[in-house]
Each structure stands twice: as C-alpha cells, then as structure tokens.
Amino acid sequence: MASDQPAERESAPDPHALEFEHVSMFFDDSPALQDITFKLQRGQMVFITGAAGSGKSVLLHLAIGLMHPSRGRILVNGRDISGLDETELLAIRSRDMGLVFQEDALFTGMSTYDNAAYRLVEHELPEAEVDRAVREILTFVGLENDLEKLPEELSIGMRRRLELARALAGCPSIMLFDEPTSGLDPINSRQVLDLIIRARDINGGSSLFVTKELHQIPYAAYRRAERKGSGEVTISKVEGKDRPNTGVIVLHEGRIAFTGSVEDFESSQKPEVAELTHPKSTVREEDIEIRDPWSKERHWKL
Ligand SMILES: Nc1ncnc2c1ncn2[C@@H]1O[C@H](COP(=O)(O)OP(=O)(O)OP(=O)(O)O)[C@@H](O)[C@H]1O
Ligand SMILES: [Mg+2]
Numbered sequence: 001m002a003s004d005q006p007a008e009r010e011s012a013p014d015p016h017a018l019e020f021e022h023v024s025m026f027f028d029d030s031p032a033l034q035d036i037t038f039k040l041q042r043g044q045m046v047f048i049t050g051a052a053g054s055g056k057s058v059l060l061h062l063a064i065g066l067m068h069p070s071r072g073r074i075l076v077n078g079r080d081i082s083g084l085d086e087t088e089l090l091a092i093r094s095r096d097m098g099l100v101f102q103e104d105a106l107f108t109g110m111s112t113y114d115n116a117a118y119r120l121v122e123h124e125l126p127e128a129e130v131d132r133a134v135r136e137i138l139t140f141v142g143l144e145n146d147l148e149k150l151p152e153e154l155s156i157g158m159r160r161r162l163e164l165a166r167a168l169a170g171c172p173s174i175m176l177f178d179e180p181t182s183g184l185d186p187i188n189s190r191q192v193l194d195l196i197i198r199a200r201d202i203n204g205g206s207s208l209f210v211t212k213e214l215h216q217i218p219y220a221a222y223r224r225a226e227r228k229g230s231g232e233v234t235i236s237k238v239e240g241k242d243r244p245n246t247g248v249i250v251l252h253e254g255r256i257a258f259t260g261s262v263e264d265f266e267s268s269q270k271p272e273v274a275e276l277t278h279p280k281s282t283v284r285e286e287d288i289e290i291r292d293p294w295s296k297e298r299h300w301k302l
Helices: 006-009 057-064 086-095 112-122 127-140 156-168 188-205 218-223 262-267 271-277
Strands: 014-026 029-039 047-051 071-076 095-102 174-178 207-211 224-226 233-237 245-251 257-261
Touching: 014 057, 014 207, 029 057, 029 071, 029 207, 029 257, 047 057, 047 218, 057 071, 057 174, 057 207, 071 174, 086 095, 086 112, 095 156, 095 207, 112 127, 112 156, 127 156, 127 188, 156 188, 174 188, 188 207, 188 218, 188 233, 218 224, 218 245, 218 262, 245 262, 245 271, 257 262, 257 271, 262 271
Parallel strands: 047 207, 047 245, 095 174, 174 207
Antiparallel strands: 014 029, 014 071, 224 233, 245 257
C-alpha cells in the first residue's frame, strides 16, 4: 500500500463526528473566526451561543463545507474535508450532514415533498429510498398530509418543521441547527425544540445547536426522548448519567470564550459568559417606575 498511514489507522472507528483544528476564517482582512479548536463526539450535542456577529453561523457553514477556512483543518468523521472537491462535499452533505439554516431557506414553488427530498435527490439516491425517507421524515414532523402544498401555503411553524425535515431526511449522523426556532412564537418554538430532542435521542447522531435563547440549553440538555413499548415517544426530565451527552461553546468576537459542560456554563463567572447568562440591565429602575393607581396618596380630581 502506497499510503504512509498504517492500515489500522484508516479502519479504526474515529470517536469524533466533527473536529475543528485551529480554524480561522477571514473575510477580506477582517476575522470572523480565530483559532477555533473543538471536537464533537459521536452522539453528543454541543450548544453554541454568543452575541450577534460572534461567528456562530460561519462556524456551521464551515463545518458543512459551504465555506472553506482561511486556516486550519476541519475533519468530518475523521476525514479532512479541505481537500475535497464539490462532488465529494455534496456526497457528505447529502449522506452524513443536515443543516437547518438560520434564515428561511425553503424553495418556493417546490412542494413540501420535493423540498424535503431535495438533499437526497441531489445525491442521486435511488427513488424508492428517497420516497421512503421523505415520507418517514414528513410524518416525523407532522406534515404527512401536506405533501403537495407549497411553502407559501404553510404556516410559519409548518415551514420551520419542513426545514427541519429537509435537514433530517435520511437521518444524517451529524445535524447542524442554526437558531432553528428564531422568529417562532413560544408554542411553535417548543414544538421544533422537542422534534430536535426526538431526532437526537431516537435516531441518534451528533449535533451542533446554535441558539441565543439560553433557556433552550438546559431544556434540551436535561431532557431525553424515549420510545415507550406502545410506540409513543415521550420527553421527560432526566438526572445524572441518564442525561444526554452535551457541551457548550461560547463564541465572543470570533474566538472561543468558554467551553465546558452545561452546568459549568450556567454557573460560569467569566465576563463573556456572565454577560449572556446574567445581562446587566441598562434600564434604570426610576425609568420604569409605574405609579400605583390605587395609592391612598393619590388625590383624584373629578
Ligand atoms: N459571506 C460573508 N462575507 C463577509 N463577511 C461575513 C460573511 N458571513 C459572515 N460575515 C461576517 O462574519 C462575522 C460573523 O458572522 P456570523 O453570521 O457567523 O455571526 P452570528 O454569530 O451567526 O450572528 P447572528 O447571531 O446575528 O446570527 C460577522 O462580522 C459577519 O459580518
Ligand atoms: Mg447566525
């Protein structure tokens, strides 16, 4: 064999789904990400948070090969993706990775069915396999009766569930969620979050979950979805080692300001973390004081 790597190295299962090694990304000369190093273990969900412009979306776009890093290496399932051409990247994206974009990214003029099928068709999977995967995922997100509808005929919550379906069709082993509930009301938001927890725990897989809604982090980290004997799936709070394998990364101005467990994130006093978890109010109390209308001191003039 011409390779200078030992054969065992190639066949040994890599414990990591995704790995960033000293990754930097510059746009012109301005840095969006600098020296990012982390590993996403198989089966792990890592939450990524940070202020607007801190580099969260760029990180996800790099992970899926939609952007190429200025420096450093990105490995997907142990394989460096920087040397891959567009066809090989497409194969990885349709087979191994699904991304729920931050912005509305459905194809208008394309049915629910075709939107959900898009990633798989792009990879030229056999039609019967695509059909099975698409029907399964649309049932999973509760859109099995809306196959022919166009995105513009769906409600905002349904559209977001369709985005989820497109990313999760075929159960990719790596799922990337970029603020998947942004712009949704609390009911739709909770529905989408619960679907993500179900996908994580029932289908398995590893995920990066970008959110600025910090309450979603303990919600997803301390709950687990389980299929009961009856086939029904329930999500309940779990403790200790029953909790899913999770972690948190905080980005601050393109750099990792914190990395650790959800518990450590919640109690961290690091300024970059505390400013997210315990933001200082900029409103002075006297500005929001509302006089008590029933006060006895009040003299009503009739
Ligand atoms: N295609 C691009 N061309 C030039 N600059 C870009 C591009 N994409 C992102 N940037 C810059 O990179 C930085 C990080 O952007 P990114 O979209 O990752 O932020 P974010 O953390 O996702 O923010 P938000 O919370 O608002 O979604 C920003 O300064 C942004 O202007
Ligand atoms: Mg973003």
